Amino acid sequence: MAGSGKAHMRPSADTILSVEDLTVEFKAAGGSSVKAVSGISFDLVRGETLAVVGESGCGKSTLGKAILRLIPTSGGSVRFDDRDLLAMPENELRQMRPAMQMIFQDPVSSLDPRFSVARLVEEPLAIWERGTPEERSKRVDELLEAVGLDAQIVRERKPYEFSGGQCQRISIARSLALEPLLLICDEPVSALDVSIQAQILNLLQDMKERYGLTLVFISHDLAVVKAVSTRIMVMYLGKVCEVAGPDTLYTSPRHHYTHALVGSVPLPDPSAPRARAAIQGEPPSPVDPPSGCRFRTRCPAATDKCAAEEPQLAEVAPGHFVACHHPR
Amino acid sequence: MNSILSIKNLEVGFDTPRGLLQAVRGVDVEVPGASSMGIVGESGSGKTVMCRAAMGLLRGSNVRRSGSVVFDGDEIGSLDSADVRQYFGTGMAMIFQDPMTALNPVRRIGSQLAESLVIRLGMNKKDARARAAELLGLVRIPDPEATLRKFPGQLSGGMRQRVVIATAIACKPKLLFADEPTTALDVTVQAQILELLSDLRRDLDMAMMLVTHDLGVVANHTDYVTVLYAGLVVEQAPTRKLFASMKMPYTEALLKSIPRLDQPSGGRMPMIGGRLPDPTNPEPGCPFAPRCPYVQDRCRKEVPPLTVAPDGHAYRCFYPIGGNA
Ligand SMILES: Nc1ncnc2c1ncn2[C@@H]1O[C@H](COP(=O)(O)OP(=O)(O)OP(=O)(O)O)[C@@H](O)[C@H]1O
Ligand SMILES: Nc1ncnc2c1ncn2[C@@H]1O[C@H](COP(=O)(O)OP(=O)(O)O)[C@@H](O)[C@H]1O
Ligand code: SF4
Ligand code: SF4
Ligand SMILES: [Mg+2]
Ligand SMILES: [Mg+2]
Numbered sequence: 010m011a012g013s014g015k016a017h018m019r020p021s022a023d024t025i026l027s028v029e030d031l032t033v034e035f036k037a038a039g040g041s042s043v044k045a046v047s048g049i050s051f052d053l054v055r056g057e058t059l060a061v062v063g064e065s066g067c068g069k070s071t072l073g074k075a076i077l078r079l080i081p082t083s084g085g086s087v088r089f090d091d092r093d094l095l096a097m098p099e100n101e102l103r104q105m106r107p108a109m110q111m112i113f114q115d116p117v118s119s120l121d122p123r124f125s126v127a128r129l130v131e132e133p134l135a136i137w138e139r140g141t142p143e144e145r146s147k148r149v150d151e152l153l154e155a156v157g158l159d160a161q162i163v164r165e166r167k168p169y170e171f172s173g174g175q176c177q178r179i180s181i182a183r184s185l186a187l188e189p190l191l192l193i194c195d196e197p198v199s200a201l202d203v204s205i206q207a208q209i210l211n212l213l214q215d216m217k218e219r220y221g222l223t224l225v226f227i228s229h230d231l232a233v234v235k236a237v238s239t240r241i242m243v244m245y246l247g248k249v250c251e252v253a254g255p256d257t258l259y260t261s262p263r264h265h266y267t268h269a270l271v272g273s274v275p276l277p278d279p280s281a282p283r284a285r286a287a288i289q290g291e292p293p294s295p296v297d298p299p300s301g302c303r304f305r306t307r308c309p310a311a312t313d314k315c316a317a318e319e320p321q322l323a324e325v326a327p328g329h330f331v332a333c334h335h336p337r
Numbered sequence: 338m339n340s341i342l343s344i345k346n347l348e349v350g351f352d353t354p355r356g357l358l359q360a361v362r363g364v365d366v367e368v369p370g371a372s373s374m375g376i377v378g379e380s381g382s383g384k385t386v387m388c389r390a391a392m393g394l395l396r397g398s399n400v401r402r403s404g405s406v407v408f409d410g411d412e413i414g415s416l417d418s419a420d421v422r423q424y425f426g427t428g429m430a431m432i433f434q435d436p437m438t439a440l441n442p443v444r445r446i447g448s449q450l451a452e453s454l455v456i457r458l459g460m461n462k463k464d465a466r467a468r469a470a471e472l473l474g475l476v477r478i479p480d481p482e483a484t485l486r487k488f489p490g491q492l493s494g495g496m497r498q499r500v501v502i503a504t505a506i507a508c509k510p511k512l513l514f515a516d517e518p519t520t521a522l523d524v525t526v527q528a529q530i531l532e533l534l535s536d537l538r539r540d541l542d543m544a545m546m547l548v549t550h551d552l553g554v555v556a557n558h559t560d561y562v563t564v565l566y567a568g569l570v571v572e573q574a575p576t577r578k579l580f581a582s583m584k585m586p587y588t589e590a591l592l593k594s595i596p597r598l599d600q601p602s603g604g605r606m607p608m609i610g611g612r613l614p615d616p617t618n619p620e621p622g623c624p625f626a627p628r629c630p631y632v633q634d635r636c637r638k639e640v641p642p643l644t645v646a647p648d649g650h651a652y653r654c655f656y657p658i659g660g661n662a
Contacts, residue, residue, distance in 0.1 A: 203591070206594070207596065207609075208610070211606055232595075236596065255603075270525065288525050
């Protein structure tokens with residue numbers, strides 16, 4: 010049991026996704042198991058962008074895939090558009106698929122190199138038999154133009170002829186073909202240059218407005234999600250640490266891990282005093298996580314209580330939730 | 338100034354089916370001993386090609402290289418890779434973006450590290466093993482003995498990069514080339530690795546060429562900066578000076594496009610539209626002209642020369658920010 014609490018849930022008519030006590034376990038070597046996602050709860054209101062932030066290995070991608078039932082889960086529930094996804098039979102789930110799409114970190118390898126750009130973007134439409142071939146072709150052109158590519162120039166080219174940033178545009182066009190309600194973006198800009206990152210972030214923002222999307226935006230970098238998110242959820246080793254709006258999280262992080270994450274972002278100012286790396290060491294093994302608060306082995310404020318009791322999410326200010334016994 | 342590395346008029350091109358691809362178009366870089374030089378520019382601007390050419394690591398019949406590279410007083414620019422190799426044992430070392438490429442996945446860390454010490458420093462096996470453990474301690478790996486027994490795949494990306502750094506500093510190099518050493522890592526680990534590199538540099542009196550596309554990294558970890566665009570140096574200055582009075586519109590645009598924690602949320606991010614010019618077919622004029630917010634007619638006709646202000650701040654622009662010094 011022992012989730013990290015549900016104080017931050019906002020049941021309402023506008024809720025599009027509601028995840029409760031979600032747990033995903035993987036078999037690890039030697040018969041043990043890893044709880045990559047360990048009792049996570051959160052909800053999404055239509056039209057918002059929830060950023061999920063945390064270190065490599067904390068379970069962000071696993072969470073994203075589990076929500077879409079792309080991998081098996083071992084507990085909890087996921088309600089999408091008021092229907093229980095995890096309990097749903099396969100054929101019913103299939104009918105829901107177009108409404109929920111995901112894009113991935115590595116834009117180049119997520120596109121089949123044998124197919125032309127036009128075919129890649131058309132494929133979802135063809136599979137779902139949407140429209141006539143002519144209508145589909147027109148829709149492909151529309152989508153390519155929407156993501157900032159010149160349809161006539163790029164249609165017949167293959168993915169390897171494009172840069173990483175352009176491939177990510179193609180992935181986005183493809184993911185939007187079926188007019189999803191929910192788009193989960195797993196590190197969509199981590200593999201890209203700083204200068205291209207801003208282009209893709211702005212594009213996602215435009216697409217959200219144009220197509221009325223609800224977004225989940227996964228990243229290890231708080232600075233990347235700052236501008237685009239409406240709410241940020243910080244994760245550590247399969248658990249939720251803190252949930253707040255982007256400005257609150259930046260100006261007054263209350264969880265010690267969030268504070269360290271804020272301190273890890275390099276400031277482009279050589280005269281600012283350079284802090285020591287805000288967090289030392291590696292996260293502990295998820296096979297055998299620390300008791301109580303999972304962050305306690307690296308936390309400067311840890312006490313005996315932190316080892317004995319798991320902190321639960323509590324509201325420390327309106328809309329600001331922290332799971333910590335001794336918030337900053 | 339006493340330079341450990343002095344690159345003069347380096348040009349590198351590749352013969353391709355579409356014609357000569359001009360990756361580096363006449364670059365000068367001076368790295369003073371024990372200092373850190375940041376090389377910054379977007380993907381494809383020529384950073385890696387420049388470093389590899391300086392190290393004599395570009396081979397292949399399609400490579401066209403010219404110019405001078407002086408390392409620690411020796412001209413190595415005209416040597417071929419086999420002859421440059423001797424300098425790796427004694428004075429130069431390098432680390433790359435993907436630490437996995439530098440490690441053999443099927444051999445334990447200990448035997449790889451010890452073997453490189455035997456080969457490069459002529460140590461005996463027993464000493465090499467002990468030194469390997471010591472090196473892992475130097476790069477702050479918490480349990481060196483246990484790590485020596487592991488395979489690269491059993492380590493996280495950050496730990497693998499530490500192992501590669503340990504290998505690189507084994508011969509106490511005077512110059513370390515670090516080509517995007519943290520681009521594949523997450524921000525918390527990036528902060529740790531950059532801090533480690535800065536500490537090692539100080540402790541070992543080592544100079545560093547730090548290649549990155551992130552001006553935030555440059556600001557915190559370099560003494561000097563060279564900004565590359567389309568194979569050309571477009572701005573060069575001591576790091577503090579560059580950030581205090583940026584001259585080049587491209588550098589300014591690069592700085593503005595960095596995602597920052599202190600930017601307003603909910604808005605759009607400042608960005609550089611468009612992309613680098615085609616390196617096989619450079620248009621006349623300033624290579625940044627199609628993307629430059631300050632462009633004027635003259636920019637489309639002539640390539641601006643590199644202007645060096647009296648204080649040493651160099652920039653390649655007809656209409657620099659704040660005017661000519
Ligand atoms: N198929 C799998 N089998 C076993 N363990 C797995 C599997 N997929 C993920 N894990 C483990 O689950 C944990 C969470 O992994 P996940 O990929 O979700 O992390 P992440 O937060 O997305 O990390 P990154 O930032 O590196 O992408 C890790 O410990 C990982 O090793
Ligand atoms: N071996 C090669 N053959 C042909 N072109 C190359 C080769 N290596 C790099 N290039 C080209 O040279 C230019 C500069 O590349 P590179 O130095 O790798 O950029 P950066 O490191 O700044 O991202 C690019 O246009 C790239 O495609
Ligand atoms: S609960 Fe304790 S260990 Fe965890 S973050 Fe708070 S103070 Fe640190
Ligand atoms: S020379 Fe002209 S186009 Fe080039 S950077 Fe300067 S102002 Fe811009
Ligand atoms: Mg992931
Ligand atoms: Mg490179």
